[in-house]
Amino acid sequence: MDKNQMKDMHVEMGLDSENVIDSSSLDPLFEEAARIIVTMRSGFASLIQRRLSIGYDRAVRLMDQLEKAGIVGEAQGCKPREVKIQDENCLENLLVALRRITKISNIMTNEEAYKDIKKHVE
16 A cells, blocks of 8 residues: 555544554554553653553654554643543544554555566566
């Protein structure tokens, strides 16, 4: 799936088309971090750091991924980020959509690889 197709899917989901998230490279703790932020209604990297027992750098990277996914707003210095997702149900819907994007992206990548291999074999 190319970047334009990813942008279109993000727009359909109501996400910022400029910050296209590569859902295939999300941190393995992304969903858990998202649930913590939405449940606690607080967008602090230190909250993720403490709850998931991870380093600060990883927590900040998770917050950046959450921002690109439209779950939290931009960093505002030492203030907490705005939590844009209203409740756990809305979050689950978003996570399902992100999983679909990953699945579609993987299928497209596999199809493109197959076509490329087939070209070289013929």
